[in-house]
């Protein structure tokens with residue numbers, strides 16, 4: 001994964017600690033942290049979809065058996 005190094009906050013433009021997820025001054029999330037959140041949401045959606053499919057599969061199997 002190519003990570004563009006962010007050294008300044010996008011909101012208040014204060015200097016960031018290298019690799020920081022949040023700005024120490026205003027609390028704004030860095031680009032890296034935003035990307036991580038987006039990835040987490042995507043993983044969660046995939047997991048939810050898999051769970052829904054499994055549930056539907058079980059329900060269908062239940063109805064087929066009776």
Ligand SMILES: [Zn+2]
Pocket residue numbers: 009010011012013014023024025026027028
């Ligand atoms: Zn800031």
